[in-house]
């Protein structure tokens with residue numbers, strides 16, 4: 001399988017980079033959060049409120065299991081690595097890139113966004129603890145970690161494309 005998955009905490013740039021990478025590599029693009037919103041006809045906060053977080057997590061796993069497209073770029077939701085099943089599917093079906101942004105930058109980007117239910121209901125300290133606790137799963141799931149600090153979206157996209165080409169060549173030579 002030839003998919004490219006972008007993983008990382010809320011606000012690390014998965015959607016912004018995913019869109020740009022799909023233009024650069026001419027590959028179809030999926031944003032998991034947007035696909036789930038479209039499928040349900042509800043916003044993410046509405047899904048959390050009316051069905052609960054667990055239900056949302058089930059929808060994430062179903063998306064990964066049911067997607068038929070092989071050659072594509074997928075920006076995941078920030079919590080996708082919480083489930084081992086999701087980690088396995090992503091590693092098995094593509095290359096996984098972790099966008100690693102410093103927490104202070106993440107917080108600056110997300111703290112006023114009403115579309116992130118987990119941010120709405122938590123303090124800065126709680127979100128920082130969540131970031132810390134998820135970090136190991138992002139590292140474990142990713143084939144490569146891309147540090148984004150002091151880099152523009154364009155620079156990160158170009159670097160990601162370079163790493164994708166390198167990893168693909170490496171795989172084909174094994």
Ligand SMILES: Nc1ncnc2c1ncn2[C@@H]1O[C@H](COP(=O)(O)OP(=O)(O)OP(=O)(O)O)[C@@H](O)[C@H]1O
Pocket residue numbers: 008009010011012013014015016017033075076077078109116148151152153156
């Ligand atoms: N390296 C960067 N330089 C400047 N702005 C950035 C950078 N990375 C991300 N941003 C900006 O930060 C905001 C959050 O990024 P984005 O929505 O892509 O995050 P995300 O990882 O998809 O978050 P979520 O998990 O909540 O979907 C966007 O406005 C994006 O343009």
Ligand SMILES: O=C(O)C1=C[C@@H](O)[C@@H](O)[C@H](O)C1
Pocket residue numbers: 009010033044076077078079080115116117118
């Ligand atoms: O980090 C998370 O748990 C989430 C991140 C977003 O991408 C959305 O998937 C949702 O708001 C949950």
Ligand SMILES: [Mg+2]
Pocket residue numbers: 014015016031033075076
């Ligand atoms: Mg996103």
